[in-house]
């Protein structure tokens with residue numbers, strides 16, 4: 001199926017992460033030009049190796065540049081745009097994927113420092129990235145442009161003991177994205193802003209937890225499909241949202257990739273595990 005992403009310039013944050021690196025590989029297979037950004041150069045280099053392998057899989061390769069930057073620092077975000085513009089000029093698509101989970105605590109025990117840090121990393125960083133993207137669009141006006149935020153089911157239905165993380169994601173899904181689906185039209189007549197919300201996904205963040213069968217049993221008891229996502233599930237949804245060919249009439253959309261998860265089992269006992277439960 002034609003996605004029309006060949007030759008499009010994509011700025012992807014969190015490109016070294018479990019989900020972000022898969023998104024990078026999907027875009028590169030489509031022949032997009034990538035500006036990949038992440039914080040830890042070592043982890044980034046390891047993922048870039050895998051990306052290079054992807055470039056060898058026979059499809060017309062996309063190009064890429066990498067920029068190591070801390071998204072909590074305003075001047076570092078400006079640095080990403082400077083590098084991106086120097087290389088490609090206009091940036092067509094922003095995928096804001098970087099994000100961090102939080103410590104498990106009751107709100108009564110949450111230090112203000114952790115709350116503020118969660119917002120800095122998950123909400124303010126997305127604001128800074130988006131502002132840079134809109135400034136680029138203003139400079140290079142065209143009809144089309146796309147923003148895809150990576151939200152979380154936590155931001156839609158809450159996540160007990162990770163209230164700070166959940167609140168940062170709600171800010172993006174409901175406040176930022178729903179406002180900017182209109183503001184983007186100032187600089188791109190057919191510009192679109194959408195959100196992909198993963199539920200549980202197997203990445204380095206969740207790897208250890210998902211080795212515990214009882215834990216997998218507990219979380220999948222609230223998921224109709226009874227499994228967690230893999231980064232491929234999320235990357236495919238991002239490609240759909242980024243492609244004007246596939247989702248050109250979708251804006252302000254929130255695509256949940258959570259296996260139908262609708263909350264947590266709070267009361268009553270879990271049934272015993274009766275089968276060999278696979279996490280994905």
Ligand SMILES: NC(=O)c1ccc[n+]([C@@H]2O[C@H](COP(=O)([O-])OP(=O)(O)OC[C@H]3O[C@@H](n4cnc5c(N)ncnc54)[C@H](OP(=O)(O)O)[C@@H]3O)[C@@H](O)[C@H]2O)c1
Nearest residue numbers: 014016017018019038039040070071098099152198201203
């Ligand atoms: N995994 C899940 O179950 C799940 C579920 C729902 C939503 N999500 C969301 O999906 C997104 C990706 O998650 P993931 O599981 O792939 O996480 P991950 O593997 O930990 O990746 C996180 C990415 O964010 C980058 N990052 C963190 N702090 C940064 C900073 N200050 N400046 C720049 N980059 C920074 C990391 O860069 P370095 O590696 O260089 O530090 C990494 O590339 C996040 O927004 C997360 O909230 C994940």
